[in-house]
Amino acid sequence: MSGPAPDVVRLVADRRRVVLGGGLLLGFAIVSTKPYARGGQAKTPPPPPASATDPPQAAGAAFSGHDPEALIHIAPQGGITLIMPNSECGQGVYTGEATLIAEELGVGLDQIQVAAAPPSEALYKQPLLGLQGTGGSTSIRGAWTPFRQAGAMARTMLVQAAAQAWGVPESECVAKRGVITHAASGRSAPYGTFAESASRLPKPAQVTLKPPSQFELIGKRLQRVDTPAKVVGEAKYGIDISVPGMKIATVAASPVLGGRLASVDDTAARAIPGVRQVVQLPNAVAVVGDHFWAAKTGLDALKITWAHGANANLSTPDIWASMDRVGREGPAAVAMTRGTPDQTIQHAQKRLTAVYRQPFLCHAPMEPQAAVVHVRGGGAEVWCGTQVPTRAQSVVAKIVGCPVEQVTVNNQLIGGAFGRKLETDYVEQAAAIAKACPFPVKLVWTREEDMQHDNYRPMYIDVLSAGLDSAGHPAGWTHRVVGASVTARWDPQDMRPNGVDSDAVEEAEDPVYGVFPNMRVEYVQWRPPPGVIVSWWRGVGPTHNIFVIESFVDELAHAAGKDPVAYRRELLANVPRARAVLDRAAQASGWGSPLPPRTGRGVIVQKSFGTYIAAVVEAQVADEGDVSLRRVTVAADPGYVVNPDVLGQQIEGGMLFGLSAALFQQITLKDGRVQQNNFHDYRTLRIDETPPVDVIITPTDNEPGGIGEAGTTAAAPALANAIFAATGVRLREVPIDRSLLRRGARQTEQTFTALVASGVAAAGALGAFETDQEATS
Numbered sequence: 001m002s003g004p005a006p007d008v009v010r011l012v013a014d015r016r017r018v019v020l021g022g023g024l025l026l027g028f029a030i031v032s033t034k035p036y037a038r039g040g041q042a043k044t045p046p047p048p049p050a051s052a053t054d055p056p057q058a059a060g061a062a063f064s065g066h067d068p069e070a071l072i073h074i075a076p077q078g079g080i081t082l083i084m085p086n087s088e089c090g091q092g093v094y095t096g097e098a099t100l101i102a103e104e105l106g107v108g109l110d111q112i113q114v115a116a117a118p119p120s121e122a123l124y125k126q127p128l129l130g131l132q133g134t135g136g137s138t139s140i141r142g143a144w145t146p147f148r149q150a151g152a153m154a155r156t157m158l159v160q161a162a163a164q165a166w167g168v169p170e171s172e173c174v175a176k177r178g179v180i181t182h183a184a185s186g187r188s189a190p191y192g193t194f195a196e197s198a199s200r201l202p203k204p205a206q207v208t209l210k211p212p213s214q215f216e217l218i219g220k221r222l223q224r225v226d227t228p229a230k231v232v233g234e235a236k237y238g239i240d241i242s243v244p245g246m247k248i249a250t251v252a253a254s255p256v257l258g259g260r261l262a263s264v265d266d267t268a269a270r271a272i273p274g275v276r277q278v279v280q281l282p283n284a285v286a287v288v289g290d291h292f293w294a295a296k297t298g299l300d301a302l303k304i305t306w307a308h309g310a311n312a313n314l315s316t317p318d319i320w321a322s323m324d325r326v327g328r329e330g331p332a333a334v335a336m337t338r339g340t341p342d343q344t345i346q347h348a349q350k351r352l353t354a355v356y357r358q359p360f361l362c363h364a365p366m367e368p369q370a371a372v373v374h375v376r377g378g379g380a381e382v383w384c385g386t387q388v389p390t391r392a393q394s395v396v397a398k399i400v401g402c403p404v405e406q407v408t409v410n411n412q413l414i415g416g417a418f419g420r421k422l423e424t425d426y427v428e429q430a431a432a433i434a435k436a437c438p439f440p441v442k443l444v445w446t447r448e449e450d451m452q453h454d455n456y457r458p459m460y461i462d463v464l465s466a467g468l469d470s471a472g473h474p475a476g477w478t479h480r481v482v483g484a485s486v487t488a489r490w491d492p493q494d495m496r497p498n499g500v501d502s503d504a505v506e507e508a509e510d511p512v513y514g515v516f517p518n519m520r521v522e523y524v525q526w527r528p529p530p531g532v533i534v535s536w537w538r539g540v541g542p543t544h545n546i547f548v549i550e551s552f553v554d555e556l557a558h559a560a561g562k563d564p565v566a567y568r569r570e571l572l573a574n575v576p577r578a579r580a581v582l583d584r585a586a587q588a589s590g591w592g593s594p595l596p597p598r599t600g601r602g603v604i605v606q607k608s609f610g611t612y613i614a615a616v617v618e619a620q621v622a623d624e625g626d627v628s629l630r631r632v633t634v635a636a637d638p639g640y641v642v643n644p645d646v647l648g649q650q651i652e653g654g655m656l657f658g659l660s661a662a663l664f665q666q667i668t669l670k671d672g673r674v675q676q677n678n679f680h681d682y683r684t685l686r687i688d689e690t691p692p693v694d695v696i697i698t699p700t701d702n703e704p705g706g707i708g709e710a711g712t713t714a715a716a717p718a719l720a721n722a723i724f725a726a727t728g729v730r731l732r733e734v735p736i737d738r739s740l741l742r743r744g745a746r747q748t749e750q751t752f753t754a755l756v757a758s759g760v761a762a763a764g765a766l767g768a769f770e771t772d773q774e775a776t777s
Contacts, residue, residue, distance in 0.1 A: 071083055071085075071101070071147070071150050072101060072105065072150060072151070072154050074154065074158070074191050074192060074195040074198075075192055075195060076192050076193075076195050076196055077192055078178075078190050078191065078192035079113065079192070080105075080107060080111055080112045080113070080178065080191065081112065081113050081114070081115055082097070082098050082101050082102070082112050082113075082114050082115075083114075083115050083116075083117050084097055084098070084114050084115065084116055084117060085097075085117045085123075085124035085126065085132065085143075086126065086134040086139040086143075087116070087134040087385065087386065087387050087389075087411060087414055087417070087421070088116075088226055088413050088414065089134065089385075089387070089413075089414040089416065089417040089418075089421070090413075090414070090415070090416055090417075091139075091646075091650060091708045092224055092226075092643065092646035092649065092650065093134065093139045093140070094114050094224075094225050094226050095109070095222065095224040095225045095226065095643055095646055096139065096140045096143075096642045096643060096646060097139065097140070097143050097147055098112060098114055098225050099217050099218055099222065099642050099643060100140075100143055100144065100147035100148050100151070100218070100642065101147050101148070101150060101151040102151065102217055103148060103151060103210065103215060103216065103217045103218050104148045104149070104150075104151030104152040104155060104207075104209060104210060105151035105152075105154050105155050106151075106155050106175040106176050106177065106178070107177060107178045107191075108177060108178075108217070109217065109222055109223070109225055111177070111178050112225070114225055114226075116410075116411040116412070117132075117389070117411070118389065118408070118409060118410075118411075119132065119389040119390040119392070119393040119404075119409050120132065120390070121390050124389075126138060126139070126142050127142040127146070128141055128142040129142075131388070131390065131391075132388065132389055132390045133387055133388045133391075133422065134387040134388075134417075135387055135419060135422055135536065135540075136536075136540055136609070136706070136709075137608075137609035137611075137705075137706020137707060137708045137709045137710065138609075138706060139706075139708075140642055140704050140706070140707075141609070141610060141703070141704055141705065141706055144640070144703060144704050145209075148209050148210075149207055149209065152207035152208065152209055152210075153203060153204060153207050154198075155175045156204050156207055157198040157199075157201050157203070157204070158175060158180060158191050158194050158195070158198045159173045159175050159180060160198065160201055161194035161197040161198035161201060162180040162182070162189065162193075162194050163182075164197070165194065165197065166182055166185065166187055168182050168184070168185060172184055175191075178190055178191050179191070180193075180194065212640065212701070218640070218641075218642055219640070219641055219642070219643075219644070219699070220643070220644075221643065221644050221645045222643055222645075224643075224645075224646065226413065235413055236412050236413060237367055237370075237385055237412055237413045237414065237415045238367065238370045238371055238372075238383065238384040238385035238386075238412045238413075238414065238415075239367050239368070239370035239415065239444060240412070241370075241372045241383040241384075241412065241442065242442075243372060243374065243383070243440050244440075245439045245440055246372065246374075246439065246440040246441070246442055247276055247277075247288050247289060247290060247437065247439050247440070247441055247442070248288070248289055248290070248291055248292045248294075248295050248441075248442050248444065249279070249286045249287065249288040249289070249295055249430075249433050249441050249442065249443045249444070250286065250287060250292065250295045250296050250299055250443070250444055250445065250446060250449075251281075251284050251285065251286040251287075251299070251429060251433075251443065251445065251449060252284060252285055252286075252299055252302075252304065252449065253283055253284035253449065253453045254283050254284065254306050254307075254308070254309075255306065255452070255672075255673050256306065256308040256309065256311050256312055256531075256671070256672035256673055257311050257314075257453075257529075257531040257532050257533075257669070257672055257673075257674070258309050258310065258311045258529065258530050258531015258532065258672070259283065259306050259307060259308045259309045259311070259312075259531070259672070260282060260283050260306070260307045260309060261280060261281065261282060261283055261284060261285055261304070261306065261307070262305040262306055262307040263304075263305045264278065264280055264285050264302055264303070264304050264305070265302070265303035265304075266278040266287075266302055266303075268301040268302070268303070269287055269298035269299070269301040269302050270298075272289075272294060272297050272298045272301060273294065274289045274290040274291060274293070274294025274295075274298075275287060275288070275289045275294050275295070275297075275298040276288045276289055276290065276437075277436065277437055278298070278302070279432070279433045279436045279437070281429065281432055281433075284429065285299075285302060285304060286299075286429070286433045286443070287299040287302070288433065288437060288441060292444060296446070308672060309531070309672075310529060310530070310531075311529050311530075311531055311532070311672035312671060312672050313671060313672065314529060314532075314669055314671070314672045315668075315669055315670050315671070316359075316360075316668040316669050316670070319459060319528075319669070320357070320459070320461075322526065323459065323461050323482050323483070323526045324461065326482060326524055326526045327461050327463070327480065327482035327524050327526075330524055331524070332480060332522040332523065332524045333496070333498045333499035333500045333522060333523050333524070333525075334498065334500070334520065334521075334522045335496075335500045335502075335505040335508070335509045335521045335522060335523055336505075336509040336510075336515070336519070336520070336521050337519070337520040337521075338515055338516075338517070338518060338519045338520070339476075339517055339518030339519065340476075340518050341476040341477060341478050341518040341519055341520045342476070342478065342520075343476075343518075344467050344475050344476030344517075344518040345465055345466065345467035345475075345476035345477075345478065345518075346467070347467070348467025348468055348469070348475060348476060349468070349470075350467065350468040350472075350559055350560075351465070351466070351467050351468075352465065352466050352468075352552075352555060352556060352559055353463070353464070353465040354463075354464050354465075354551075354552055354555060354732055355461065355462070355463050355464075355732060356460075356461070356462045356464070356547070356548040356551065356552075356732045356733065357459070357460070357461055357462075357732070357733040358459065358460045358462075358544055358547065358733070358734055359459055359665075359666035359667060359668070359734070359735070360456040360457060360458070360459050360534075360666065360667035360668070360669075361456060361457035361537050361661055361665055361666065361667060362451050362454045362456060362457075362665070362667050362676070362682055363416075363417070363418045363419060363420035363454055363457075363535075363537060363538075364418075364450075364451060364454075364679070364682060364684075365414075365415060365416030365417055365418060365420055365421075366415050366416045367385070367414065367415025367416055368444065368445045368446065368447055368449070368450040369420075369425075369426035369443075369444075369445040369449075369450055370384070370385075370426070370442065370443060370444045370445065371383065371384035371426055371427045371429075371430040371442070371443055372384065372430070372440060372441070372442040372443075373396065373427070373430040373431045373433075373434035373440065373441055373443075374434060374439075374440035374441075375400055375431070375434045375435050375437075377406075378402055378406055379400065379402045379403075379406025379407055379408075380396050380397075380400045380402065380406070380407050380408075380431065380434070381407075381408045381410070382396055382407065382408065382409045382410065382427065382430075382431070383410045383412060384409070384410075384411070384412060384426075384427055384430075385411065385412045385413060385414035385415070385417075385421060386409070386411060386414075386421050386424065386427065387414070387417055387419075387421040387422045388421075388422055388424065389409050389411050391424050392409055392424050392427045393407045393409045395424045395427060395428050395431070396409075396427060396428075396431045399428060399431040399432055399435060400431060400435055418537060418538040418657070419457075419535060419536040419537050419538060419540070420454065420455075420535070422490070422535065422536055423455050423535055425455070426443065426445060429443055430442075430443035447677075447678050447679075448677040448678060451674065451676055451677050451678060451682060452673070452674040452676070452677055453674075454535075454667075455533040455534060455535035456532075456533070456534055456535065456537075456667050457534065457535070457536075457537030457543075458483045458484040458485075458486065458504075458534040458544075459483060459484070460481065460482065460483040460504075460544050461482040461483070462479065462480065462481055462482070462544075462545075462548040463478075463479070463480045463482075464477070464478065464479050464480075464548060464549075464552045465477070465478045466478075466552070466556055468556065468559065468560060471560075471570070472556070472557075472559070472560025472561070472562060472567070473560075473570065473571060474516045474556060474571075475516075475517060475518060476516070476517075476518040476519070477516040477518065477519045477520075478519070478520045478521075478522075479508050479520070479521045479522070479548075479549075480521075480522050480523075480524065481504050481505055481508065481521070481522070481523045481524070481544075481545075482523075482524045482526055483504055483525075483526055483544070484525070484526050484527065484528045484534045485501040485503075485504060485525050485534075486501070486503060486534050486535055486536050487501045487502070487503050487504075488501060488525065489533070489534070490535070490536070499523070499525060500523045501523060501525065502541075503536070503540055503541040504523050504541055504544075505521055505523050505541065505545070506540070506541030506542055506545060507541065507542040507545045507546055507549070507606070507607070507608055507713075508521050508541075508545040508548075508549060509521040511545075511549050512572070512575060512578050512605055512606050512607045512612070513553075513571045513572060513575065513578075514574065514575065532669075538654070538657060538658075538708075538709050538712045539608075539654075539658070539709040539710075539712040539713045540709065542606070542608035542609070542709070542713045543658070543709070543712055543713045543716075546604070546606045546608065546713045546714065546717060547713075547716045547717045547720075547734070548717075549717075550604040550605070550606065550717035550718070550721070551717045551720050551721065551730075551732065553567070553568065553571070554602070554603075554717075554720075554721045554724065555730065558724075563592075564602075564603050564721065564725075565582065565586045565591055565592075565603055568582055568603070568605055569582060569583075572605065577607075577612045577637050577700065577702075578605050578606075578607060578612050578614070580612075580637065580698065581605065581612050581613060581614040581635040581636060581637050581698060582603070582605045582614040582635075584614070584635035584696050584698060585603070585614035585615060585616050585633050585634060585635035585696070586603065586614070586616065588616075588633050588635065588694060588696055589601060589616035589618065589631070589633035591603070591616060595618070596620065598620060598621045598622070598623075598726050598727060598743075599618065599619070599620040599621075599630070599726050600618070600619060600621075600721075600722045600723065600724065600725025600726030600727070601616050601617070601618050601722055601725055602616065602617050602619070602717070602718045602719060602720065602721025602722030602723070602724070602725055603615070603616050603718065603721060604714050604717045604718045604721065606710075606713060606714055608706075608709070608710050608713050609705055609706030609707070609708075609709060609710055610638075610639065610703065610704070610705030610706055611636060611637065611638040611639070611705030611706060611707055611710045612636070612637040612638075612705075613634060613635070613636045613637075613651075613710050613711075613713075613714055614634070614635050615632065615633065615634045615635075615655070615711075615714040615715075615718045616632070616633045616634075616718065617629065617631075617632050617659075617715075617718035617719050617721075617722045618630040618631040618632070618633075618691075618722060619719060619722040619723060619726060620726065621723060621726045621727050621741050623742065623743040624738075624742055625738035625739060625740070625741035625742040625745070626738060627663060627719075627723065627736065627738070627741070628689075629659065629685075629689065629690070629691035629719075630691055631691050631692055631694070632655055632659075632691050632692070632693040632694070632718075633693075633694045633696070634651050634655065634693065634694065634695050634696065634711065634714065635696040635698060636651060636695065636696070636697055636698065636707070636710070637698045637699070637700050637702075637705075638697070638699065638704060638705040638706075638707050638710075639699065639700055639701075639702035639703050639704045639705050640699060640700075640701070640702065640703070640704045641697060641699045641704070642704065644697055647695075647697060647707050648695040648697065650707045650708050650710075650711065651693070651695045651707060651710065651711040652693040652695060652711065653711065654707075654708065654709060654710060654711025654712040654713075654714075654715070655693055655711040655712070655714065655715050656685055656690060656693070656715075657684075657711070657712050657715070658711065658712035658713070658714065658715025658716055659685060659715045659716075659719060660683065660684040660685045661712075661715070661716065661734070661735065662715055662716035662719050662720070662734045662735060662736065663683075663685070663719070663735055663736060664682070664683035664684070664685075664735050665682055665683065665684075665735055666734075666735055667682070716734050719736075720732075720734070720736070723736065723741065727741055729741055729745075
């Protein structure tokens, strides 16, 4: 197969393929700020897990006499490489970040190649995360200014070098399409001509960035830079890597979460042709073979005895009961408080209480966990797709027993992550197996292993109460979040001193409507049993909180006797960006127009990750309870838009991802084992079930917001509200229970809200909470 045409962007899978030697290498200064979706206050970053003294090999000799801040490499031969600090998980970040640099550098995307950055906290720390990582819809938001500054700095220095070489004023030189031209003398030359001399110039203290009116790339529908390599088969994911002498391993971990390996009889496995080695780990066993079939056949032949441990009888009902008890008994840490919410609710003429539940969720990326590790020469080399390169480097160094400088991490494209590749367990396993082998080892998890040994999105119980004023608006509002803390495990220094996990209350303590006059939001941390590990999932905190808030606001609208769109418009009187997208979505969806029987439209409005979104889901419920998605309409105000096509793709993909979860997905435990194991019982929307998704982009002159997760956060509440509009059944738990939607089904306390104007509290989804609420009414 021939390579891509000269005008196609090259995607460099191995950073050592980047042109080495002299040239101009520039970077950017990075600041550290708060990692959450809203951004804002600065945070103290955690200690870097890896040394920052190892410059990327892509820099080559250009580091001599230069600051080690590598982002742009312009070779004397003319090649331009942009080194991407963030991981490409399918979200289009390579395209977005390259566009920001290229806009100010004065080149087209067809003139560059891109390469993944190596681990280096000093060089590639994501400003909104405080570490070198990709997540939380932070990539473009963090890159917006510094990447453009880097491009402008490189262009400025190249122009200075050209002007000096030609003996002409800098102001008369123009840089465009990778060529510097001096019209008066008729001279022109490509950037590479001046790369070496430019690298010796001092960096300008300030550069002037283009105003939006002069953007040539930003805001345009440009082809993604990773598409050509995927089309011609050059793109490399972690699972695609092959190195000389490599063997394949696959693994079985304890079927009971938290269990340990007791013993293994590997006699039959070692007799299978192609099986090379059996490696025992504390909680798992791996078989290494010449190929995957040998490894998997050998794994199946093992006679394994497991020590199941304390979780041997653990079930999902046990967890709900434990969370219920902890939620009632506390203690609760207050995330925010204003006014006198309890007294206000108690004296309100109309009061409503609702309890919502959300299950464990699996990430289920299309690419199962995979990594290649070669332990040799007192160090190791790693090939994998990871959202956290320095963490991967650090854990491998610890397992191998070497300095982090001796571990090379070659980051690859990621075939879906959704937060899963913020974890390094698969890299750790690969390193431990490779340490026991004299050859490179590629570890590949099966789909079943991936699904049954994921780190899961936490289960949540949310209790909301409100008292309405004479206009039907919330005069008092309380919200208690009960759930496990991802932050307490992943980055405990980010827990607030009083025990609040900011992720767990994100967009709950500062919802799109603003803070209500009398309001309290509190958090109760439920601690899962050892071995039950929770992790961030696409949409992080806002996915959980926007579901309950927008469902509850819909309940309040009906309690006030008002149309859900009109009610939200009233609450958003002082939030023009949110009100604008709400109006656009409502108009485009045909809100208020007639619909067939048992068909309804559900609306939500949100801000998350700095982006304002309104969504309308139109759904029809069959007499048997099956739900058909007819249409989805989304209006988004993300501020400045870097690439409208990528933005639309991410909203559409996020919506379908979230709708799949709301309709079908949950992880349940029985006897300590995950009951789901593949896509037949952890379903996603199929193509014939997928509705058209109309995305209306309304850009504004605001800093860019994140978009990779915003569609997911909107999906579940819009669907639940649509189902209520179609059937009158209020669902406060996902995934939806179709038995409750059958025509004529008896409505139970799990789905029915009793709102009585005299002040009787509403029935909820969990009576244990509701008993306390009713007692105070």
